[in-house]
Amino acid sequence: MRLDAENIEAFALGCAVLSAGGGGDTAIGLAMARHAIECHGPVEVVAAADLAPDALVMPCGLIGSPTVAQERIWSGDEGERLANAVARLHGARVDVLMCYEIAGANGLLPVLWAARLGTPLLDADGMGRAFPEMQQQAMHVAGVAASPVVLNDGRDNDIVLHSADNLAAERLARSCTAALGGTCAGALYVMSGRVARSAAIVGSVSRAVAVGDAMHVRRSGWPAALADETGGRVLIEGRIVEVERSGGAGFARGHAVVEGTDVQGLRRLRLELQNEVLVALEDGEVVATVPDVIAVLGLVDGRPVGTERLQYSQRVGVVAVPAPEVWRSAAGLAVVGPRSFGYDLDYAGPGAVRAGR
Amino acid sequence: MRLDAENIEAFALGCAVLSAGGGGDTAIGLAMARHAIECHGPVEVVAAADLAPDALVMPCGLIGSPTVAQERIWSGDEGERLANAVARLHGARVDVLMCYEIAGANGLLPVLWAARLGTPLLDADGMGRAFPEMQQQAMHVAGVAASPVVLNDGRDNDIVLHSADNLAAERLARSCTAALGGTCAGALYVMSGRVARSAAIVGSVSRAVAVGDAMHVRRSGWPAALADETGGRVLIEGRIVEVERSGGAGFARGHAVVEGTDVQGLRRLRLELQNEVLVALEDGEVVATVPDVIAVLGLVDGRPVGTERLQYSQRVGVVAVPAPEVWRSAAGLAVVGPRSFGYDLDYAGPGAVRAGR
Numbered sequence: 001m002r003l004d005a006e007n008i009e010a011f012a013l014g015c016a017v018l019s020a021g022g023g024g025d026t027a028i029g030l031a032m033a034r035h036a037i038e039c040h041g042p043v044e045v046v047a048a049a050d051l052a053p054d055a056l057v058m059p060c061g062l063i064g065s066p067t068v069a070q071e072r073i074w075s076g077d078e079g080e081r082l083a084n085a086v087a088r089l090h091g092a093r094v095d096v097l098m099c100y101e102i103a104g105a106n107g108l109l110p111v112l113w114a115a116r117l118g119t120p121l122l123d124a125d126g127m128g129r130a131f132p133e134m135q136q137q138a139m140h141v142a143g144v145a146a147s148p149v150v151l152n153d154g155r156d157n158d159i160v161l162h163s164a165d166n167l168a169a170e171r172l173a174r175s176c177t178a179a180l181g182g183t184c185a186g187a188l189y190v191m192s193g194r195v196a197r198s199a200a201i202v203g204s205v206s207r208a209v210a211v212g213d214a215m216h217v218r219r220s221g222w223p224a225a226l227a228d229e230t231g232g233r234v235l236i237e238g239r240i241v242e243v244e245r246s247g248g249a250g251f252a253r254g255h256a257v258v259e260g261t262d263v264q265g266l267r268r269l270r271l272e273l274q275n276e277v278l279v280a281l282e283d284g285e286v287v288a289t290v291p292d293v294i295a296v297l298g299l300v301d302g303r304p305v306g307t308e309r310l311q312y313s314q315r316v317g318v319v320a321v322p323a324p325e326v327w328r329s330a331a332g333l334a335v336v337g338p339r340s341f342g343y344d345l346d347y348a349g350p351g352a353v354r355a356g357r
Numbered sequence: 358m359r360l361d362a363e364n365i366e367a368f369a370l371g372c373a374v375l376s377a378g379g380g381g382d383t384a385i386g387l388a389m390a391r392h393a394i395e396c397h398g399p400v401e402v403v404a405a406a407d408l409a410p411d412a413l414v415m416p417c418g419l420i421g422s423p424t425v426a427q428e429r430i431w432s433g434d435e436g437e438r439l440a441n442a443v444a445r446l447h448g449a450r451v452d453v454l455m456c457y458e459i460a461g462a463n464g465l466l467p468v469l470w471a472a473r474l475g476t477p478l479l480d481a482d483g484m485g486r487a488f489p490e491m492q493q494q495a496m497h498v499a500g501v502a503a504s505p506v507v508l509n510d511g512r513d514n515d516i517v518l519h520s521a522d523n524l525a526a527e528r529l530a531r532s533c534t535a536a537l538g539g540t541c542a543g544a545l546y547v548m549s550g551r552v553a554r555s556a557a558i559v560g561s562v563s564r565a566v567a568v569g570d571a572m573h574v575r576r577s578g579w580p581a582a583l584a585d586e587t588g589g590r591v592l593i594e595g596r597i598v599e600v601e602r603s604g605g606a607g608f609a610r611g612h613a614v615v616e617g618t619d620v621q622g623l624r625r626l627r628l629e630l631q632n633e634v635l636v637a638l639e640d641g642e643v644v645a646t647v648p649d650v651i652a653v654l655g656l657v658d659g660r661p662v663g664t665e666r667l668q669y670s671q672r673v674g675v676v677a678v679p680a681p682e683v684w685r686s687a688a689g690l691a692v693v694g695p696r697s698f699g700y701d702l703d704y705a706g707p708g709a710v711r712a713g714r
Contacts, residue, residue: 157529158519161536168514175536176516179529 014208015107023104023130064183078185079113103130222302223317371565372464380461380487421540435542436470460487579659580674
């Protein structure tokens with residue numbers, strides 16, 4: 001498989017859907033990735049099973065404020081600078097890039113970097129969706145060390161940080177991004193092919209392309225198409241009748257209510273937001289929770305709507321997409337379950353449906 | 358020469374005097390250095406002239422808020438962690454430690470670290486006094502790169518940062534210290550013995566010991582003793598009649614006025630403060646400026662008084678101590694002259710005296 005001029009748009013759409021409302025915009029990342037593919041040729045996507053055991057895998061993406069990231073112009077050199085620094089640290093060339101987060105711009109910048117470097121991209125990622133914190137990675141659950149974390153601002157400034165503890169490394173890296181202007185490129189959880197095969201979430205790139213493809217060809221019915229492709233469920237289709245957001249520091253908290261018009265009567269779905277859509281409730285009953293992806297799609301164009309762009313009276317469909325298996329384990333739920341986001345709720349499970357439906 | 362139980366107190370006093378009112382307190386640093394000398398033996402002090410040309414010299418000290426530094430308990434392991442990281446980066450063992458700033462705690466912690474590592478200390482430093490910014494280093498004037506800068510919090514957390522530009526490196530390092538708790542140990546301007554001989558300010562450790570010795574033995578007359586030892590001038594002896602400080606973020610700005618009682622009549626010396634005492638004026642005439650050390654000594658005990666501890670009615674003597682030669686050059690004054698601190702003044706010069714005196 002390759003990412004090329006034909007499928008990069010579907011891939012970007014898949015990344016936007018898997019953002020679950022967070023993860024930032026894909027427009028600039030898509031434009032940059034497309035341009036890099038035009039200039040340097042398609043990016044080879046390597047299946048985890050085909051990875052050499054001693055290959056050096058570099059998970060990478062942006063770290064820091066997505067708001068700043070959207071306004072900042074990237075030089076495109078970040079990937080090479082990261083790869084050079086990682087190669088120095090590990091005494092070996094980087095063989096394969098990997099998206100640490102297959103969502104929003106973080107799905108697309110590694111494609112740009114891989115195209116420019118002439119390096120393949122691993123068909124895997126660390127999250128299978130968007131999450132707000134760096135240690136919410138399958139590699140963390142698998143016991144891989146995040147350090148050394150390499151940060152680069154695309155200019156002359158590099159930071160390498162080491163911490164024995166992945167949570168401390170995340171905290172350090174986040175503070176250091178402030179020094180680099182609020183957002184920067186980062187590489188972390190660097191590992192061998194052998195480790196990546198079992199520690200990463202495999203198949204993420206093909207999954208994003210498949211999701212994008214399934215929705216791309218349609219002129220309507222996007223929620224159903226997404227549910228069909230992913231084994232998910234359409235939770236509701238209707239209009240947003242309430243949006244409340246508070247926040248600051250680039251973190252959107254709040255809720256939205258979608259009112260559906262069903263032949264069987266009025267329905268209301270409440271979405272709880274913390275950057276991503278994390279919980280969906282109907283009549284006080286939890287119908288879907290993180291780590292499943294709760295995707296909000298506009299019914300006019302099928303485009304996913306970020307939590308920061310939800311608006312009163314917008315027509316949307318809401319789809320729950322099952323999370324990768326690693327997140328549904330006890331160890332996974334400890335890192336990304338509803339409780340890790342402060343909700344006193346158990347994971348609803350991918351099959352959660354209301355009684356009587 | 359060695360730093361041992363006999364002379365460490367004199368050295369600490371010298372470091373406090375050379376702080377020019379800034380640089381933080383020496384009490385904890387002295388206690389820790391003394392304890393390390395007791396446990397691990399004296400620290401050999403190597404003259405720059407005796408340094409092997411290919412020796413790896415590691416300038417080190419604390420970076421970040423001195424206020425936090427005074428309240429934080431150091432593990433003592435910082436030096437070893439810094440030296441290990443520097444050795445990895447340079448592919449060679451660190452042969453000699455060096456104080457990057459021979460003032461306050463930054464004069465004493467490298468002694469502690471050298472004692473624990475069994476490594477000699479270079480008879481040199483980067484500032485010859487206290488300065489607020491990291492690039493106010495003789496090595497910067499000599500064109501030595503500050504990067505890679507290594508930061509360590511004495512626990513498990515290391516940060517290595519690279520920037521082609523020393524000012525950017527300083528800014529990055531300062532931001533990164535926030536990630537490590539506001540203050541941390543740092544190594545920067547790492548260089549060979551050959552470079553250190555010409556780029557560092559040589560003789561700083563012996564100078565601090567000599568300053569401390571000269572004042573230590575006395576029961577009074579400290580300002581005159583300091584002036585005699587350093588070729589400096591007593592600017593005034595008297596009482597503080599005015600202190601005004603504003604600040605925040607660990608940065609003390611303001612002024613103090615010392616009223617002297619002279620047989621020839623009333624005199625008033627105004628001291629301009631920015632962490633350090635930077636300018637002294639008498640009757641509107643500039644009598645001493647940075648980079649000369651303007652030291653304020655208590656007349657009760659001969660102890661230097663930090664700018665944060667100047668108090669109304671305190672009896673003090675003020676002495677101007679000539680700056681090391683590097684700072685009196687045009688290149689030096691561009692980095693540490695009065696204009697670099699925002700004063701529209703030329704350097705007063707070490708011999709500045711009022712007409713008629």
